Amino acid sequence: MTPDALVFSAIMLGLFVLAGGSYGVLYGAGRIWRRPQLIKTGFACYGIQVLVTLAIVALTPLSIMWKVFILLSCFAYALIPPATWRYLERLHHTEGKTT
Amino acid sequence: MDLQDPAFWRAGAISTTLVMLVVLIFLTIDSLAVSRAGGSHVPDYTVINHQIGYRYDWSRREDVPVIGGDQPLFGKTWTEPEARALMQEGKLVIQSRACMDCHTFFGNGAYYAPDLTKAWLDPAWQQIWMPMTGAKTQEDAMVDFLMHPERYPTWNREMPNLHISEPEARAVVAYLKWMSAIDTNGFPANFGKLSIQH
C-alpha cells in the first residue's frame, strides 16, 4: 500500500464509523424530541456513510474480502438505530414507561 | 422467542461466550504450537549461529525472514543448551531494564524509542555504530553501545545508561538476533529496503 493510500483508507474507515454513529445519534435525538428535521439529518449522515462505503470499495487497495465486509456493515448500520429504537420503546412500554 | 424477556438474552450471552471461548481455545493450542521455538513461525534459538535476512516473498505477498549460511555470534557456534541459556538471560535483562517501556517489540511496548523487531538487521549498525565504536563485528558494536550508550549518541533523544554488564549485553544482542528471524507475517513492511528523501 502506498503511503497516500494508507492515510486515505484509514481516514475513510474512521469516517465510515463516524457517519454511522452520527446517523444513530441524530435518528435517536429526532425520535425522542419529535423533530423530523433531526431524523432527516440523520438519514443524510447515513447517505454520507454510503458514499464513504463506495469510496472505500472503489478507491482503496483493501482486499475484496474487506470491501465486502464494509458493504455488509453499511447495511447493518442502516438497521441498527431504528431496530434499537423500536426495541427500546417496546421494552420500556411493557414496563409502563412511555416516551 | 420473546425478545423482551431477559432470559432470552441471558441464554444468548452464555451461549455466545461459550462458543467463542471454545474456538479461542482451539486456536490457542494451534498458535502456541506454531509460535514455539522451533515451530513454523519461530526458529530454534540456535538460529543465532546463522545469517538472517528479510526478503519479499511473492507467493505470500509479504516480507519473510530468510535463514542463511553459518554466521557465528561473538566468534562462536552456540549449542542448543548454550543458546537457550543465552536467550533466557537476554529476556531477563530486557524485562529487568523495562526495555518495553521505551521500545517496542513486534510493535508492542512504548513508542519513545525505535521498534526492535528487526533491530539486528538495521543498516545503522554497519553504517553508524561500527565506525563510531571501532568494533570489528556488528555484535561487538551492539554490545559496546548497550554498555555505554552515552558515548555514541546519534540524535537529541538518547538512550540512557542502564548499567548493562558485558554478559548481559551479549545476551540481549543474541536475543535481538533470534527475534529478527521470527516470522511476523510481514511486520515491519519493507524493512531496510527504502530510503527516505527528506
Place this chain on the structure above:
Amino acid sequence: MYRSQKLALRYFTASATLFGVMVIAGLLSATYYVFPHFLFGIFNFNMSKILHIDTLIIWLLMGFFGSVYWFLPKELNRELEGIRLGEIMFWVFCAAVAVVAAIFIFVQYGPGDETSLWLINQGRKYVEAPRWAAIGIVLIVLTFAYNVIGTAIKARRMTGILWVLILDLIPLTLLYLDAFPAQTNISHDLYWWWWLVHMWVEATWEVLIGCIMAWALMELLGTSRRIVETWLYIEVMLVLGTGILGLGHHYFWIGTPRYWLSIGGFFSALEPLPLLGMVVHAIYDAGTHHMQTTNKPAFYWLLAEAFGNFIGAGVWGFMMTLPQINLYSHGTQWTVSHGHFAFWGAYACGVIAVFYLAAQRSRGLNMVDNRSWKWGFGLLNFGMVGMVGALLIAGIAQAFFERAEGGSTLQAFVVAQSNPWFEMGMYSRLAFGFIFAAGYTVLMYDLLTVGKRAPAVAAQSVAA
C-alpha cells in the same frame, strides 16, 4: 451508610488521588518528547511511562472496587460479608501501591535476574510491578471476590446483575495470573500477555463497567431492573461475542499464524456495532428524562461514557484495525491516540459518574448542579480530545514517514520523529495535557466541595 459504602468512599478517594498521579506522570512523559534531556539519566522516560500506565490501571480498578462496594449493599439490603477483611486489604492495597511507586522512582531497575523481577521491576507493560506486589494484587482481588460472592451466598439472593458480576470476576482474577511468568519466547510471552491485557480492558472490564452502569442507571434515572438487566445481557453477548475473538487483532504480528489477520480483523471490525447500540440507548435514556436529573454531572459523565466509548474505541479503533492498515499504524502514536481515547470513554467517564453519585448520596444532597462540574467536564473532555487529535496527527505522520515511506529502520524512525507534523503533534499534546490537568484540578475541587459550598438547604435524608 453501610460500612461497605464507607469503604467505597475510601476507594474513591484513593482512586481519584492515583488519577492525579497518572496525570502528573503523563505530563512528565509528554515533556520528554519535547525536552528529551529533562531529568535524563535521573528519571528516564520508561519509568515515567510505567508510573503513568500502572496508575491508570490501578485508579480504574480502585474505582470499580469502590463502585461495587457502594452499590452492592443496596442490591442485597445487607452489609457485605467479610467487610473487615475488605477494609484491611484496602490499606494493604494503598501501602503496596506506595511502596511500588517508591521502588519505581528511587530504585528503578536491577540486574537481569529473577531477583529483580521479584523485588524491583518485571518490565512487562501494565504489569511491571514486582512479583511480591502482584501477589498482593491477587490477594486483594480474591478478598474483593469473597466480599461479593460471600455476601450473595449469605443473603441467599441473586440478581441478574450480580450473576453477571460474579461470573465475570472469575476470568478477571484468573487472567491476572499472567502478571507472574517471565517466558523466554517472546511470541508466547506476548500471546498470553494479550490474554491479560485485552481480556481485561476489552472483555471482563467491559462487563464489569456494564454492571456498574446498570446500577448507576437504576439509581440515577430510576430505570427498572428488568430493563437494565436485559440491556446488560445484550451488551455482554455483543461485547464478548466480538471481543473474545477480537483478541486476534493483537495477534497479527507477533509470530502467530496468519489466520489471525482474518479472524482478528473481522471480529475486531465488528466491535463498534454494540457501541453504536449503546449510544442510541444513551440518547433514549437522556431524552425520556428530558435531560433532567437530580445529579447533572453524573448524568453528563454517563453520556460522555457512551459517546467516548463509541468514538474512542469504535471510530478510532476501526481506523486502524484492518490488517492492511495496521501493518503501518501498529506501534505508532496512532495507537497512543486510540488508547487514550478508548480508556477515557470506556472507563474513566463511567467511574467519574459514580464519584458524583456517591458524593450526592453520602452528603444527602437533593440536587447536584453547579458551575464547577461544568468547567471540570469541559476542560477534561476538551483536553482529552485535543490530546487525542494531536496524537492522531503525529501518529499518521509517523505511519506515513516511518513505516510506509521509510521501512521502519532507525533512520526512518528518527526522520519521522523529527517531521514537523510529528513535532507539532507532540507540542500540542503537551499543551492539551495541561488543559486536561486543569480539568482534573477543577474536578477534584468540585468533588471535594459539592454540597459543602452552597448555603444550607433542606436536605432530606436520602436513603444511602
